[in-house]
Amino acid sequence: MTESAVLTPVPRSDALALEAEAVSAWFGDHKVLDRVSLTMPAQQVTALIGPSGCGKSTFLRILNRMHELVPSASLAGEVRLAGDDIYHPGVRVTDARRKIGMVFQKPNPFPAMSIYDNVLAGLKLTGTRAPRGVRDGLVEECLTRAGLWKEVRDRLRQPGGALSGGQQQRLCIARSLAVRPKVLLMDEPCSALDPTSTRRIEETITELAEAVTIVIVTHNMQQAARVSQRCAFFLAEQGTPGHIVEAGDTGQMFGAPVDPRTEDYVNGRF
Ligand code: ADP
Ligand code: MG
Numbered sequence: 464m465t466e467s468a469v470l471t472p473v474p475r476s477d478a479l480a481l482e483a484e485a486v487s488a489w490f491g492d493h494k495v496l497d498r499v500s501l502t503m504p505a506q507q508v509t510a511l512i513g514p515s516g517c518g519k520s521t522f523l524r525i526l527n528r529m530h531e532l533v534p535s536a537s538l539a540g541e542v543r544l545a546g547d548d549i550y551h552p553g554v555r556v557t558d559a560r561r562k563i564g565m566v567f568q569k570p571n572p573f574p575a576m577s578i579y580d581n582v583l584a585g586l587k588l589t590g591t592r593a594p595r596g597v598r599d600g601l602v603e604e605c606l607t608r609a610g611l612w613k614e615v616r617d618r619l620r621q622p623g624g625a626l627s628g629g630q631q632q633r634l635c636i637a638r639s640l641a642v643r644p645k646v647l648l649m650d651e652p653c654s655a656l657d658p659t660s661t662r663r664i665e666e667t668i669t670e671l672a673e674a675v676t677i678v679i680v681t682h683n684m685q686q687a688a689r690v691s692q693r694c695a696f697f698l699a700e701q702g703t704p705g706h707i708v709e710a711g712d713t714g715q716m717f718g719a720p721v722d723p724r725t726e727d728y729v730n731g732r733f
Contacts, residue, residue, distance in 0.1 A: 478505040478676040479545040479645040481526060481563070486540035487704070488521050488530065495521055497704035498540070501695050503646075505545075508668060508677040510687040510713065513697030514733060518705025519680045522697070523648045526678065527563035528556050544645065561589040564639035568651040570631035572638070574624025578615050581623040581634055582606060585641030593641075601641060609637035610667040629660025636667065640675075647671065649679040653686065665690050684729055688717050696725045 481503040488496040496518040503509040511519045524530040525538055528549060542549045549559040564585075572581045582602045586593050593601055602619070606612040611633040615626070623634055632652060639647060649668070653661040661683075668677060668690050681687050687694055694717075695710035709716065709725045720726045727733055 476506055476674045477643055477645050478672075478674060479562070480505040481646050481676060481678070482541075482543045482546075483522070483526065484541045484543070486522065486525055486538065486542065488518065488525060488538045489536065490533065491535040494704040495699070496525075496538075497706045499697075499705070499707055500540075501707060501710055503676060503678050504693065505676050506672060506674070507693055508672045508679060508691040509693040509695065510691035511678065511680045511695050511697060512682070512684070512687055512728070513705070514699075514728075515682075516705075517697040517699040519697050520650050521705070523565070523650050523678065523680060526646075526648055527565055528559045529565065531556075557589050561591060561642045562644055563646040563648060564642065564644035566632070566635050566639055566647065566649045566652050569655050570628055570635050572623035572626070572631050572634045575622050577620045578606075578623055578626070578634060579619040582637045582641055585638035589642050591642050602637075605637040605640045606634075608640055608667075608671060609633045610663060610670075611637060627660070629656050629663060632656060632660070632664060633667065636664075636671075640671075644675060646676040646678065649677065651680050651682065654682065661686070684717075684731065688713060696720075696722075696728060698724060698728075 483499055483501045486496060486499045499522060513519055526542055530536050530538060544562060573584060579602055582605050583598060603612060606615060611630060626634060653664050671677060691713045694713040696708045697705050698708045699705040709720060709722045717729050720729060
């Protein structure tokens with residue numbers, strides 16, 4: 464029998480720090496990450512940057528235990544949320560994923576499901592209960608935090624698929640907020656969106672970071688500079704597994720990078 468969690472009132476900040484230590488990853492015999500260590504501080508936005516194929520998405524999926532869904536996948540190292548190992552045998556996968564939510568590149572609301580039910584679907588996916596009396600309030604809270612409430616308050620029964628791309632992505636953010644995660648992982652959340660929708664999501668990310676720790680993968684250097692306080696540059700050179708070349712404060716990474724490869728990458732010379 465699976466126990467379900469019950470929602471508690473929202474504290475001012477739910478954010479918790481996430482730490483990866485010496486994380487390596489494989490698909491079968493293919494090693495794709497090599498001893499990646501990174502601290503992602505609470506209430507901050509950490510941006511993961513680097514060329515395609517260097518393991519950013521894999522790293523993100525390790526951070527909320529989605530990597531293990533791939534049958535050939537394995538890993539080494541540790542991931543700690545506020546000091547607690549999320550891979551400890553006593554930790555249930557659903558608990559880890561409830562605390563550490565994920566938003567993907569392509570907005571993926573349930574298209575035929577109503578906007579209202581899409582938000583609540585976030586609870587069902589992780590086995591969390593929201594008593595009937597709090598559901599309306601929770602839907603409003605999550606849609607407000609995702610910057611979508613005013614646009615959809617009069618059409619909550621319409622299907623999620625009827626929204627624009629940017630609105631669908633904000634609906635997905637609302638869905639991931641429904642369980643009140645401590646950390647939100649975002650894998651290129653704006654790369655399928657137009658510039659206006661992108662800026663709106665960036666504003667939402669900045670507001671959310673007051674209460675949730677955010678880790679975002681982005682190919683857009685201006686976006687990394689705008690939204691993040693911390694930055695990590697991943698690279699997989701000549702078939703070697705992905706690793707972090709340099710990590711630090713975003714201002715320093717863009718203004719005075721230590722490694723010449725970082726300087727080339729952030730200046731678009733890659
Ligand atoms: P990025 O997000 O930086 O583009 P990925 O994490 O998607 O990089 O990929 C890193 C490496 O892992 C690539 O070589 C990719 O081909 C490989 N990879 C990713 N997902 C899988 C998978 N499900 N099965 C096998 N190899 C994979
Ligand atoms: Mg990726």
